Amino acid sequence: MIHSAPTDRLLTLNDAREREALAKIARVRAAPKRFRDERITMAHGAGGKATAALVSGLIAPAFASPALAPLDDAGLITIDGAELALTTDSFVVRPLRFPGGSIGELAVNGTVNDLAMVGARPLALTLSLVLEEGLDAEILRAEIEACARAARAAHVEIIAGDTKVVERGHADGMYVCTTGIGRRDPRARLSPASLAPGDRVLVSRSIGEHGMAIMLARGEFELDSEIVSDTRPLWPAADALLALGDRLRCMRDATRGGVATVLNELAVASGVTIAVNEANVPVTPEVAGACELLGIDPMYVANEGTLVAAVAAEAADEALALLRAVSGAEGAAIVGEVSADETGMVIVNTAFGGRRVMDMLVGDPLPRIC
Amino acid sequence: MKFVDEFRNAELGAVLAGQIVSLAQSDRHYKIMEVCGGHTHTIYRYGVADLLPANVELVHGPGCPVCVIPMGRVDDAIAIARDPRVILTCFGDMMRVPGGSGSLTEAKAAGADVRMVYSPLDALRIAQANPGRDVVFFAVGFETTAPSTALTLMRAKAERVCNFFVYSNHVTIVPPIRALLESPDLRLDAFIGPGHVCTVVGARPFHFIATDYGKPVVISGFEPLDVLHSVLMILRQLAEQRCEVENQYTRVVPYEGNSQAFRVLADVFELRPHFEWRGLGFISQSALKLSAAYADFDAELRYSVPGVRVADPKACQCGEVLKGVIKPWECKVFGTACTPEHPIGTCMVSSEGACAAYYNFGRLTRRHREPERELV
Numbered sequence: 221m222i223h224s225a226p227t228d229r230l231l232t233l234n235d236a237r238e239r240e241a242l243a244k245i246a247r248v249r250a251a252p253k254r255f256r257d258e259r260i261t262m263a264h265g266a267g268g269k270a271t272a273a274l275v276s277g278l279i280a281p282a283f284a285s286p287a288l289a290p291l292d293d294a295g296l297i298t299i300d301g302a303e304l305a306l307t308t309d310s311f312v313v314r315p316l317r318f319p320g321g322s323i324g325e326l327a328v329n330g331t332v333n334d335l336a337m338v339g340a341r342p343l344a345l346t347l348s349l350v351l352e353e354g355l356d357a358e359i360l361r362a363e364i365e366a367c368a369r370a371a372r373a374a375h376v377e378i379i380a381g382d383t384k385v386v387e388r389g390h391a392d393g394m395y396v397c398t399t400g401i402g403r404r405d406p407r408a409r410l411s412p413a414s415l416a417p418g419d420r421v422l423v424s425r426s427i428g429e430h431g432m433a434i435m436l437a438r439g440e441f442e443l444d445s446e447i448v449s450d451t452r453p454l455w456p457a458a459d460a461l462l463a464l465g466d467r468l469r470c471m472r473d474a475t476r477g478g479v480a481t482v483l484n485e486l487a488v489a490s491g492v493t494i495a496v497n498e499a500n501v502p503v504t505p506e507v508a509g510a511c512e513l514l515g516i517d518p519m520y521v522a523n524e525g526t527l528v529a530a531v532a533a534e535a536a537d538e539a540l541a542l543l544r545a546v547s548g549a550e551g552a553a554i555v556g557e558v559s560a561d562e563t564g565m566v567i568v569n570t571a572f573g574g575r576r577v578m579d580m581l582v583g584d585p586l587p588r589i590c
Numbered sequence: 591m592k593f594v595d596e597f598r599n600a601e602l603g604a605v606l607a608g609q610i611v612s613l614a615q616s617d618r619h620y621k622i623m624e625v626c627g628g629h630t631h632t633i634y635r636y637g638v639a640d641l642l643p644a645n646v647e648l649v650h651g652p653g654c655p656v657c658v659i660p661m662g663r664v665d666d667a668i669a670i671a672r673d674p675r676v677i678l679t680c681f682g683d684m685m686r687v688p689g690g691s692g693s694l695t696e697a698k699a700a701g702a703d704v705r706m707v708y709s710p711l712d713a714l715r716i717a718q719a720n721p722g723r724d725v726v727f728f729a730v731g732f733e734t735t736a737p738s739t740a741l742t743l744m745r746a747k748a749e750r751v752c753n754f755f756v757y758s759n760h761v762t763i764v765p766p767i768r769a770l771l772e773s774p775d776l777r778l779d780a781f782i783g784p785g786h787v788c789t790v791v792g793a794r795p796f797h798f799i800a801t802d803y804g805k806p807v808v809i810s811g812f813e814p815l816d817v818l819h820s821v822l823m824i825l826r827q828l829a830e831q832r833c834e835v836e837n838q839y840t841r842v843v844p845y846e847g848n849s850q851a852f853r854v855l856a857d858v859f860e861l862r863p864h865f866e867w868r869g870l871g872f873i874s875q876s877a878l879k880l881s882a883a884y885a886d887f888d889a890e891l892r893y894s895v896p897g898v899r900v901a902d903p904k905a906c907q908c909g910e911v912l913k914g915v916i917k918p919w920e921c922k923v924f925g926t927a928c929t930p931e932h933p934i935g936t937c938m939v940s941s942e943g944a945c946a947a948y949y950n951f952g953r954l955t956r957r958h959r960e961p962e963r964e965l966v
Binding site: 237238241242244245248258259260261262263269270273440441505508509512514515565567568569570571572573574575576577578579582 | 591594598600603604607634635636637638639640641695696698699700708712814917919920924925926929930931941949950951952953954
């Protein structure tokens with residue numbers, strides 16, 4: 221009887237030339253991103269590599285500011301000793317309504333969540349509407365009510381706004397832009413660059429539901445499903461995790477580009493490797509099935525009420541318990557671990573027993589999902 | 591997922607991996623080519639290579655439908671898309687394939703009406719919804735996808751849709767395999783056969799690989815257990831000095847193929863005298879064009895396209911990668927000038943392309959479990 225033993229005796233196989241090629245790629249990947257496309261394509265809005273190149277290659281350098289430099293979900297500014305967080309977001313989702321939510325609800329939750337992820341309690345929002353000539357007033361009324369409901373649920377006030385109307389054929393019914401301000405929680409010691417070897421990575425619930433709900437709501441695939449968007453405010457989950465103090469390293473809202481893109485951003489910012497155990501990542505059977513049919517990896521699918529958190533190893537169980545006590549995060553799970561290899565890469569231990577790289581999203585599998 | 595997870599069972603994978611280790615002779619290096627890009631994707635997606643011993647090497651073959659499209663054909667598609675009458679429809683991967691002057695994604699950003707579809711029937715539906723426009727489907731793929739294009743054309747004809755056209759780039763699998771086998775730098779021991787193509791053409795067309803060239807073939811499914819099982823069946827053939835076409839994918843592939851699909855293909859398509867393959871050059875009788883009965887639907891007859899043969903970029907070594915002569919990382923531009931976000935070669939575009947699969951999934955320090963041998 222001969223068998224392969226599941227030991228840790230591992231042989232490194234790559235020959236020297238392959239290692240050299242890999243090192244060269246790592247250097248190219250770590251180099252500052254340049255924006256060198258001739259036109260904007262849909263990929264620049266997908267939240268993956270093209271978006272990163274646009275933001276850090278063209279936009280951010282023009283406004284060189286220490287508050288902008290970390291390219292976090294919200295910028296921090298201290299006014300008379302009060303540490304405030306400021307963020308803004310535009311919503312262009314199509315269709316306007318989808319299972320589990322609508323553009324109005326998304327516009328409030330999206331901005332509230334960007335504040336929550338930097339450890340700021342959301343306080344107030346502005347609301348700008350770009351409306352298409354001919355938009356049914358009932359649809360508009362429903363979306364304004366959805367905004368108001370979502371704001372109440374998130375305990376924020378909408379204190380200013382603007383309306384514009386554009387000719388028929390533009391703005392697909394309506395676009396919504398919200399800007400939010402929040403007060404940074406004194407317990408927050410968060411930085412995407414603070415991940416250390418041994419840290420654990422958690423997700424707050426099953427992933428991929430928003431993106432798949434939108435995709436199926438467009439009716440292009442004739443698939444019936446029960447998938448509903450996960451859109452919800454994340455402040456309660458963030459508030460719970462902040463109890464960990466500096467053992468909470470960082471939180472990110474896994475929107476466009478999905479959990480995979482967030483993990484890559486953290487791995488690069490901290491100069492570490494993140495190893496994800498595929499079998500531990502919560503995915504509902506409905507999302508797994510739809511993704512399987514459409515050839516999409518749920519790790520790249522957008523969420524609108526799911527956070528990724530990195531915590532110190534000894535705080536992992538406590539973090540899990542804190543999250544699971546929050547409504548909407550009962551399905552939280554520890555999905556990965558930070559290792560010392562300074563690759564800036566995310567590695568997946570596949571459920572089948574092999575390993576692979578999980579890079580940032582390339583291209584545009586799901587346009588206009590938020 | 592029922593009927594899927596069973597074929598991704600890690601415990602069974604470990605058992606198969608153990609059997610492979612025990613069967614592989616430690617003093618021999620095995621090179622097995624998976625012809626089909628779907629297998630390449632599976633191998634990287636699940637980390638299958640990690641379960642194989644160091645001396646069993648999988649070589650990626652020419653069976654990715656996106657990877658084999660030459661630049662000139664992409665330029666022709668872009669020329670069609672620029673016609674203001676036209677809505678050009680294609681599979682998502684094709685939108686990012688670079689031609690001599692940009693990709694369809696870039697043509698779309700510059701104003702062309704290019705839309706991604708998941709099936710040719712979606713394209714036909716777009717034609718029916720837009721009677722004032724020409725809707726062209728940029729058809730790619732091997733015998734696997736050609737029948738669905740053919741059925742769509744039959745339906746278009748039956749429903750008298752006169753604004754639907756197909757730009758056919760369908761190719762056939764056997765000629766490039768033969769071309770590979772004739773190539774003097776070939777160093778392969780066996781082939782993992784393209785399961786999905788075989789659902790249509792059956793196992794028979796692959797017999798020449800065993801009889802004329804003396805290489806075992808195992809037609810394989812696309813789940814990780816299928817691939818490991820096929821590797822094991824190949825090693826058994828080699829150990830027993832057999833050389834046959836075996837079918838691992840019996841749950842889907844009938845030996846004789848799908849006669850109905852054959853009939854449909856024969857009605858709608860005819861063989862081109864020759865067709866250019868990316869990196870492989872012109873191969874005789876290796877592609878399908880619309881038959882005379884469907885000439886009214888043939889985009890190549892309706893539009894004037896440049897039809898120019900565009901030489902591959904000098905630095906690009908897609909041809910050598912497609913033939914399995916070099917590994918993706920051995921290409922001079924791999925991962926530096928040529929990346930998934932800015933591909934130079936087709937192999938870097940589709941997730942079934944050898945370069946994209948290696949870049950996206952395989953770009954890590956590979957470690958293999960050292961087998962622990964208990965001798966009986």
